[in-house]
Amino acid sequence: MAKSKPTRLTNSIRALRFARGEMTQAQLAERIGVTRQTVIAIEQGRYSPSLEMAFQIAHVFKVPLDEVFQYPDGEGDT
Amino acid sequence: MSYEEKGTWVYLVTSAVAYAVYVAIVLGQALRMPVAHVSYVPVLLWTAGASIVASTVLRTLVETAAPSDSRRGDVRDKEISRFGEHASRWFVVAGAAAGLAMAMARWDYFWIANVIYLGFVLWAVAGSAVKLAAYRRGM
Numbered sequence: 205m206a207k208s209k210p211t212r213l214t215n216s217i218r219a220l221r222f223a224r225g226e227m228t229q230a231q232l233a234e235r236i237g238v239t240r241q242t243v244i245a246i247e248q249g250r251y252s253p254s255l256e257m258a259f260q261i262a263h264v265f266k267v268p269l270d271e272v273f274q275y276p277d278g279e280g281d282t
Numbered sequence: 283m284s285y286e287e288k289g290t291w292v293y294l295v296t297s298a299v300a301y302a303v304y305v306a307i308v309l310g311q312a313l314r315m316p317v318a319h320v321s322y323v324p325v326l327l328w329t330a331g332a333s334i335v336a337s338t339v340l341r342t343l344v345e346t347a348a349p350s351d352s353r354r355g356d357v358r359d360k361e362i363s364r365f366g367e368h369a370s371r372w373f374v375v376a377g378a379a380a381g382l383a384m385a386m387a388r389w390d391y392f393w394i395a396n397v398i399y400l401g402f403v404l405w406a407v408a409g410s411a412v413k414l415a416a417y418r419r420g421m
Contacts, residue, residue: 239351239359240284241358242359251358
């Protein structure tokens with residue numbers, strides 16, 4: 205049985221990195237001031253970044269936030 | 283593996299080993315004499331001190347063998363640390379409450395000290411285990 209991830213948040217960081225001249229995880233980590241392991245955890249959906257960090261990542265790729273992070277429709281609606 | 287995660291592994295191992303050594307020595311004495319006569323204080327202090335020294339040495343050795351990209355923690359390390367401390371705090375509370383109850387019931391110092399010490403060890407071990415699970419699986 206597949207192990208459920210701790211967050212429903214998905215992201216396109218890996219694709220964006222490759223679209224930006226194959227930026228490495230270490231380079232992205234340095235740009236946003238975290239460790240490479242944190243970038244790996246975000247990419248793999250094991251860690252939800254703060255809103256501020258999410259914006260920092262979006263700024264690095266020069267795209268809107270929702271091009272980097274996605275949340276499934278209908279989840280969390282009240 | 284990040285610098286902080288390696289440090290958590292080292293802390294888990296040294297805490298568990300130090301307590302195992304302490305229990306083995308004290309239990310060896312307790313089998314030969316009444317617990318009121320067991321000289322547990324120097325053993326406790328020495329094993330606790332040795333675990334601090336071993337932790338420092340082991341962390342240096344681990345970093346020498348497998349250097350980390352950076353020795354600075356980040357926001358995720360801090361969140362995981364807080365999560366682990368929060369999740370395991372009940373062991374300290376339980377140890378202190380048990381120690382208080384035992385003191386009021388006039389138990390021997392040996393048992394009071396050891397139940398409090400056990401609370402600290404469980405807090406360290408459980409906290410480290412929770413942190414490592416958070417590093418591997420997420421929070």
